[in-house]
Amino acid sequence: MKKYVIKGDICYSESSDRLCTFKNSYAVCEDGICAGVYQKLPECYETFPCYDYTGQLVIPGLTDLHVHAPQYPFRGLGMDLELIDWLNTHTFVEEAKYADISYAEKAYDIFTQDLRNSATARACIFGTIHTEATLLLMEKLDQAGIIAYAGKVSMDRNSPENLCEKSARQAARDAEHWIQECSRFQNVRPILTPRFIPVCSDELMEELSTLQKKYHLPVQSHLSENLGEIQWVKELCPDTDFYGAAYDKYGLFGNDCPCIMAHCVHSGEDEIRLMKEQNVFIAHCPESNTNLSSGIAPVRTYLDYGMHVGLGSDIAAGSSISIFKAMAMAVQCSKLRWRLSDQSLAPLRIEEVFYLATKGGGAFFGNAGSFEKGFAFDAVVLDDAALRHPQELSIKERLERFIYLADDRCILAKFVNGVRLFERNDA
Numbered sequence: 001m002k003k004y005v006i007k008g009d010i011c012y013s014e015s016s017d018r019l020c021t022f023k024n025s026y027a028v029c030e031d032g033i034c035a036g037v038y039q040k041l042p043e044c045y046e047t048f049p050c051y052d053y054t055g056q057l058v059i060p061g062l063t064d065l066h067v068h069a070p071q072y073p074f075r076g077l078g079m080d081l082e083l084i085d086w087l088n089t090h091t092f093v094e095e096a097k098y099a100d101i102s103y104a105e106k107a108y109d110i111f112t113q114d115l116r117n118s119a120t121a122r123a124c125i126f127g128t129i130h131t132e133a134t135l136l137l138m139e140k141l142d143q144a145g146i147i148a149y150a151g152k153v154s155m156d157r158n159s160p161e162n163l164c165e166k167s168a169r170q171a172a173r174d175a176e177h178w179i180q181e182c183s184r185f186q187n188v189r190p191i192l193t194p195r196f197i198p199v200c201s202d203e204l205m206e207e208l209s210t211l212q213k214k215y216h217l218p219v220q221s222h223l224s225e226n227l228g229e230i231q232w233v234k235e236l237c238p239d240t241d242f243y244g245a246a247y248d249k250y251g252l253f254g255n256d257c258p259c260i261m262a263h264c265v266h267s268g269e270d271e272i273r274l275m276k277e278q279n280v281f282i283a284h285c286p287e288s289n290t291n292l293s294s295g296i297a298p299v300r301t302y303l304d305y306g307m308h309v310g311l312g313s314d315i316a317a318g319s320s321i322s323i324f325k326a327m328a329m330a331v332q333c334s335k336l337r338w339r340l341s342d343q344s345l346a347p348l349r350i351e352e353v354f355y356l357a358t359k360g361g362g363a364f365f366g367n368a369g370s371f372e373k374g375f376a377f378d379a380v381v382l383d384d385a386a387l388r389h390p391q392e393l394s395i396k397e398r399l400e401r402f403i404y405l406a407d408d409r410c411i412l413a414k415f416v417n418g419v420r421l422f423e424r425n426d427a
């Protein structure tokens with residue numbers, strides 16, 4: 001059923017500095033698309049069935065722009081290292097386990113169930129190098145009703161042998177087979193996923209570039225996350241001026257190739273200019289950047305330049321799948337950056353991080369992450385009754401408290417692309 005009305009205290013972003021709130025109002029879903037928010041329901045919608053959430057907060061579904069599904073089992077563990085040592089000590093060891101499809105089955109069940117029960121409606125997800133396990137992950141996400149891009153990871157150097165493609169040619173054949181298999185999914189689409197430049201040879205990048213042009217797929221990867229990583233890329237790619245140019249050289253950095261780069265903590269002026277010119281999306285992952293001591297991305301600069309930015313959990317460098325936590329940490333990290341390193345860049349405000357988590361990241365999927373007319377109808381109903389307060393609060397105050405104080409158990413219902421995925425009281 002895709003024609004209905006949701007009644008409640010509705011809140012969404014129009015832009016990074018405009019938060020819209022409507023008390024006791026109606027969000028209309030017509031064939032999976034939002035037909036607008038109304039304080040008084042127009043007559044033409046009066047016959048639509050109504051989900052009555054009077055007194056509850058209703059917000060657009062959130063977008064996680066960067067998450068590693070296979071890393072979910074070791075979240076919260078091994079946070080004492082920086083990026084490259086963390087990858088070698090913990091991450092690659094865990095990801096190698098996905099050669100075993102029965103392990104993948106169990107692990108991806110847990111990940112998918114938790115993601116479904118979260119406020120995330122849409123996600124851009126890394127799998128592993130393994131085709132079979134990645135297809136299994138996509139199958140599970142598809143069945144759960146999450147809208148996602150998911151990628152079989154490509155990597156062929158500077159990593160353990162059991163996580164290296166056998167050759168660039170073979171990698172391309174495997175990736176093409178995987179792409180073709182993805183046509184059976186409804187909600188989940190493939191995204192090319194070169195892990196990051198240090199583990200991708202020139203030959204592999206060439207092959208991915210050819211596949212990108214043939215299938216017009218988007219790309220996700222990592223960029224300028226850690227100072228040691230950036231130095232390593234300089235040594236590996238002496239002919240490129242900056243890290244991002246090593247992706248751009250193969251046409252895998254925006255323009256006709258929609259692209260998400262995670263982190264961009266230490267991007268220089270040239271890299272930022274190219275990202276802006278070519279509409280590259282930045283996935284800001286504040287918890288990950290804190291846990292791996294990577295640094296704090298200049299998100300204020302990115303917003304001032306009008307660049308595309310969203311939030312990522314970056315499981316398992318980030319420990320929490322909650323994009324509410326990513327919002328709170330984005331504010332907190334920006335304050336530390338302002339205090340400790342650059343007082344010309346004002347800290348982020350709550351309406352700005354809410355925008356990043358909804359319309360900002362959602363833009364990678366087209367019109368998603370808002371209740372403006374014509375947007376995909378993704379909605380999450382939040383029960384903030386447990387966050388008791390002696391006075392009546394505004395919708396914005398309630399949203400702010402929810403971001404800092406609540407957890408996924410306070411999510412009452414979730415709708416994605418017009419489909420009701422769950423209602424907590426149903427079970």
Ligand code: GUN
Nearest residue numbers: 091195196222288314317
């Ligand atoms: N860079 C390359 N691989 C990874 C990864 O798995 N996590 C993070 N945070 N950065 C990476």
Ligand code: FE
Nearest residue numbers: 068222262314
């Ligand atoms: Fe990552």
